[in-house]
Amino acid sequence: MPNHGDWQLGVYLDGLTGKVPEHPMAYAELERRAERSMPPELWSYVAGGAGDERTQNANVTAFDRWGLMPRVLAGAAERDLSTELFGHRLPTPLMLAPVGVIGLCDLAEGRGDLVTARVAAATGVPMIASTLSQDPMEEVARELGDTPGWFQLYPPNDRELTESLVRRAEAAGYSAIVVTLDTLTLGWRPRDLSIAGFPQLKGQCLANYFSDPVFRSRLAAPPEEDPEAATGHWAMIFGNQRLTWDDLAWLRSLTSLPLLLKGICSPEDARRAVDSGVDGVYCSNHGGRQANGGLPALDCLPEVVDAAGEVPVVFDSGVRSGPDVIKALALGARAVAIGRPAAYGLAVGGRAGLEHVVRCLLAELDLTLAIDGYASTAALTRGDLRPVR
Numbered sequence: 001m002p003n004h005g006d007w008q009l010g011v012y013l014d015g016l017t018g019k020v021p022e023h024p025m026a027y028a029e030l031e032r033r034a035e036r037s038m039p040p041e042l043w044s045y046v047a048g049g050a051g052d053e054r055t056q057n058a059n060v061t062a063f064d065r066w067g068l069m070p071r072v073l074a075g076a077a078e079r080d081l082s083t084e085l086f087g088h089r090l091p092t093p094l095m096l097a098p099v100g101v102i103g104l105c106d107l108a109e110g111r112g113d114l115v116t117a118r119v120a121a122a123t124g125v126p127m128i129a130s131t132l133s134q135d136p137m138e139e140v141a142r143e144l145g146d147t148p149g150w151f152q153l154y155p156p157n158d159r160e161l162t163e164s165l166v167r168r169a170e171a172a173g174y175s176a177i178v179v180t181l182d183t184l185t186l187g188w189r190p191r192d193l194s195i196a197g198f199p200q201l202k203g204q205c206l207a208n209y210f211s212d213p214v215f216r217s218r219l220a221a222p223p224e225e226d227p228e229a230a231t232g233h234w235a236m237i238f239g240n241q242r243l244t245w246d247d248l249a250w251l252r253s254l255t256s257l258p259l260l261l262k263g264i265c266s267p268e269d270a271r272r273a274v275d276s277g278v279d280g281v282y283c284s285n286h287g288g289r290q291a292n293g294g295l296p297a298l299d300c301l302p303e304v305v306d307a308a309g310e311v312p313v314v315f316d317s318g319v320r321s322g323p324d325v326i327k328a329l330a331l332g333a334r335a336v337a338i339g340r341p342a343a344y345g346l347a348v349g350g351r352a353g354l355e356h357v358v359r360c361l362l363a364e365l366d367l368t369l370a371i372d373g374y375a376s377t378a379a380l381t382r383g384d385l386r387p388v389r
């Protein structure tokens with residue numbers, strides 16, 4: 001596993017003379033380039049959010065309301081970016097959030113799930129592999145090398161299939177299961193609904209279902225012979241709106257791997273999750289893709305952290321820069337994940353593009369700590385932030 005020295009300042013500057021592909025990119029430029037590179041239906045699907053996207057935008061601007069207090073002469077010549085999660089010491093607190101259709105964001109070959117895993121292996125930044133993928137989870141896991149991978153589970157409304165997906169994730173070597181609970185049905189996404197982006201895309205990211213023995217046993221003909229019927233069956237089983245807290249004991253009993261619940265924004269839910277025996281709480285509003293009119297995820301983070309107590313909290317939604325990562329950590333997250341920035345990096349430059357996004361983000365994170373006098377990401381606290389007036 002690469003040590004965190006890889007993205008320390010010196011190497012970053014080396015990067016400017018050739019190691020980092022092209023030049024460091026601010027998020028706005030990355031987004032512009034991604035829009036130019038991606039087919040319109042894929043761009044709409046990835047960039048879009050729920051309703052008029054106010055919550056999605058508020059996720060991003062929420063970070064502007066906090067500022068890191070700069071300190072001087074603080075002994076931050078060497079920085080420790082590492083964090084610990086479920087017995088793994090990770091070189092940095094950054095993670096790659098699960099993104100269904102990340103496969104298609106690899107515009108050259110459509111193998112984005114595998115490419116993302118290779119970038120995870122090269123950078124030591126863990127990947128959370130989505131249930132919705134172009135390539136089966138077993139093949140994705142093989143690309144991860146020594147870097148931990150977590151499997152994100154959309155629990156279908158078929159318990160036997162849910163169990164089968166979890167068993168496969170365990171056998172493939174994933175080291176945690178993340179159950180996403182904010183997408184038990186799809187959100188109101190006008191960009192998708194108007195140009196029918198997602199319906200065209202979804203058939204291409206069902207490899208985990210089509211390769212599953214339980215899923216296959218539900219079909220009259222194998223997916224290779226009748227993909228339309230298989231996709232239709234998937235549409236029937238994907239949504240699981242009847243899932244409640246009563247099902248949590250069953251979900252918990254499915255695995256002895258660390259279990260996280262993703263989509264938690266309310267402190268009551270965080271408390272309930274902890275009481276139900278989960279190992280981690282994943283505070284996220286799905287990047288504003290599911291419900292509009294809600295709170296920015298960052299605003300929910302401190303209360304979720306307080307409610308979770310000793311249980312670690314992972315955060316995503318709106319993270320666009322190194323300083324954003326610092327703010328989420330200071331508000332109590334143990335690790336911080338990116339969704340759209342990773343998808344855009346892949347779209348703009350394939351493997352090199354995604355690696356560039358990851359390395360730029362980590363370099364900016366490290367450089368900001370160096371300048372503002374913080375020697376350790378794990379030691380950041382809320383007291384290091386002030387509200388911006």
Ligand SMILES: Cc1cc2nc3c(=O)[nH]c(=O)nc-3n(C[C@H](O)[C@H](O)[C@H](O)COP(=O)(O)O)c2cc1C
Nearest residue numbers: 046097098099100130180286287317318338339340
């Ligand atoms: C195109 C796209 C597909 C996504 N697919 C999944 C998914 O399959 N499972 C999941 O739990 N979250 C999914 N998410 C949500 C991300 O995991 C994450 O919560 C979100 O992207 C974070 O916000 P950000 O994009 O502002 O970084 C998806 C997000 C995007 C943009």
Ligand SMILES: CC(C)CC(=O)C(=O)O
Nearest residue numbers: 100132183186202286289
């Ligand atoms: C198929 C979808 C549910 C994938 C997803 O989580 C998303 O588009 O946000």
